[in-house]
Amino acid sequence: MKLSVLRLVPAAFLSLTFLCACGGGSGPVTPAAVVPAVVVPVVTVPNVLTISAATNASQNGAYTLPVTRFTNNLAAGVAFGFSGLSTDGKLGTEMAVSTANTVRDAFLIFSGANNAVTFFGCSATPATSCNGLTFDVAAQTITFSNVSWKDSGTETFAVNGTIAVPR
Numbered sequence: 001m002k003l004s005v006l007r008l009v010p011a012a013f014l015s016l017t018f019l020c021a022c023g024g025g026s027g028p029v030t031p032a033a034v035v036p037a038v039v040v041p042v043v044t045v046p047n048v049l050t051i052s053a054a055t056n057a058s059q060n061g062a063y064t065l066p067v068t069r070f071t072n073n074l075a076a077g078v079a080f081g082f083s084g085l086s087t088d089g090k091l092g093t094e095m096a097v098s099t100a101n102t103v104r105d106a107f108l109i110f111s112g113a114n115n116a117v118t119f120f121g122c123s124a125t126p127a128t129s130c131n132g133l134t135f136d137v138a139a140q141t142i143t144f145s146n147v148s149w150k151d152s153g154t155e156t157f158a159v160n161g162t163i164a165v166p167r
Contacts, residue, residue, distance in 0.1 A: 047084075047163050049091070049108070049144060054157035056118075059110055062161075063091045069166045077124075078104060082165050093163070095142060098124070103133040103142060108149070108159065120149040120157065140165045 050062045067084035073096075081096035091110055098104040107121035122130035132147035147159040 047161075049093075049159055049161035049163070051091075052158050052160070055155040056110075056157075059090075059157055063088070065091065065093055065163060067093065067163060067165065074099060080165075081105075082163075095163075097135055097142075097165075101135055101137050103130045103135050106130055106133055106142070118151050118155060120151050120155075122149070140167055 047065050047067065048062055049065060051059050054060045063086040065084045065086050067082040069080055069082045072078055072080045077098050077100075078096045079099045079101070081094065083092070083094040085092045089111065091108060093109070094105070094107050095103065096105040103122075105121070105123045105125075107119060107123075109120075110118040112118065122128045122133070132145050134143050134145070135141070136143070141162050141164050143162045144159045148156065149159065150156045
């Protein structure tokens with residue numbers, strides 16, 4: 001009696017399947033323990049500034065600031081600038097980055113009752129330090145790190161957050 005290859009292939013396949021299911025005949029196989037990787041999420045919320053410790057407590061809070069980039073003024077040493085108004089209409093901003101990639105001017109403007117406007121900020125002209133503000137050239141972001149500002153009167157507050165500047 002001749003054996004056909006077509007009859008041997010199914011028999012070989014069934015034998016292989018049986019051996020694999022039984023761990024090759026050497027006893028039960030315990031799978032290796034799978035330890036999931038620990039993932040620490042990075043939470044970054046660009047264009048949200050948090051105002052705290054405000055003399056005028058109604059200014060405390062988180063403000064989302066969509067911003068629009070505007071053209072440069074190289075003659076004034078400004079590479080580019082941007083402006084925006086918070087989604088609730090209470091806080092506006094206008095900032096400029098110098099040709100040396102530093103924050104040259106940064107203003108936060110609160111709109112209050114009876115069209116009262118309060119300005120806070122720093123500027124190269126007149127010289128008011130922009131300490132606590134950093135500009136990341138690659139990411140095109142400006143970060144506020146515990147910036148403490150005073151208006152022209154007696155109001156003060158602290159600012160933290162990041163603004164992503166559109167390219």
